[in-house]
Amino acid sequence: MTDKELLEKFAKPESRNYAFNLLVRQYQQRVYWHIRKMVIDHDDADDLTQETFIKAWNGLERFKGDAQLFTWLYRIATNECLNFLAKKKRRFFLPINDISEELANKLEDSDMISGDEIQLRLQKALLTLPDKQRLVFNMKYFDEMKYEEIAEITGTSVGALKTSYHLAVKKVEEHLKNNAAE
Numbered sequence: 001m002t003d004k005e006l007l008e009k010f011a012k013p014e015s016r017n018y019a020f021n022l023l024v025r026q027y028q029q030r031v032y033w034h035i036r037k038m039v040i041d042h043d044d045a046d047d048l049t050q051e052t053f054i055k056a057w058n059g060l061e062r063f064k065g066d067a068q069l070f071t072w073l074y075r076i077a078t079n080e081c082l083n084f085l086a087k088k089k090r091r092f093f094l095p096i097n098d099i100s101e102e103l104a105n106k107l108e109d110s111d112m113i114s115g116d117e118i119q120l121r122l123q124k125a126l127l128t129l130p131d132k133q134r135l136v137f138n139m140k141y142f143d144e145m146k147y148e149e150i151a152e153i154t155g156t157s158v159g160a161l162k163t164s165y166h167l168a169v170k171k172v173e174e175h176l177k178n179n180a181a182e
Helices: 003-011 013-039 042-062 069-092 096-109 117-126 131-142 147-154 158-178
Strands: none
Touching: 003 013, 003 042, 003 069, 013 042, 013 069, 013 131, 042 069, 069 131, 069 147, 117 131, 117 158, 131 147, 131 158, 147 158
16 A cells, blocks of 8 residues: 555545554554664564653644655654654663663563674674664664665764764774674
8 A cells, every 4th residue: 555545544534543544554564674673672662662652643644745755654653763863862861882882781672683603792782872873773784774765764964874883883883893803
C-alpha cells in the first residue's frame, strides 16, 4: 500500500485503526532497529519504538505528505533516541564516556550482534562517537540511506552530513587501529 493510500484510509474514521495497524506492520521493524542501534538495550528500544508510534498516531492527521512516511517516522524515532540519551546523561550526571561504557557493557551482553569479534569492535568504536554523529553513521552505513533522506530526517544540510559521516569514519578507523589488541 502506498503512503497516499494509507493516509487516505487513516483520514476516514471507519478505517483509521486498520490504516494505522498497516503503518505499524510496515515500519515497526525498521524503526525498532534504527532505535536499537542508538540505545543498544532491547527494552529501551522497545519502549522508544512504542513512543514513536504513539507520537505518529497523534500526529498523523497533521502529516502533510510532503515527506515519505518512513522518513517522517525516522525523524520521530531519531528525536526520541536523542532525547532519551540526553535524559539518561542528565539523570545520572554521567560524562559521555561513562554512558558509552555502560552501552558497551550492554552491547557485550546483547543478542544484537552475532558475537563476531570484528562486529563487536565496530559497535564499541561507534559508541565513542557523539550521538548525532553515530546516528548519521548508522543511517548511512547500516541503513544505506541517501544523504538527502538523512537530511530530511535530521534537518541537517547534505554538506554537513557528508562532513559528519567522514569524521565519524575517521574516528572509527582511529579507534579500531588504536584498540586492535582489545
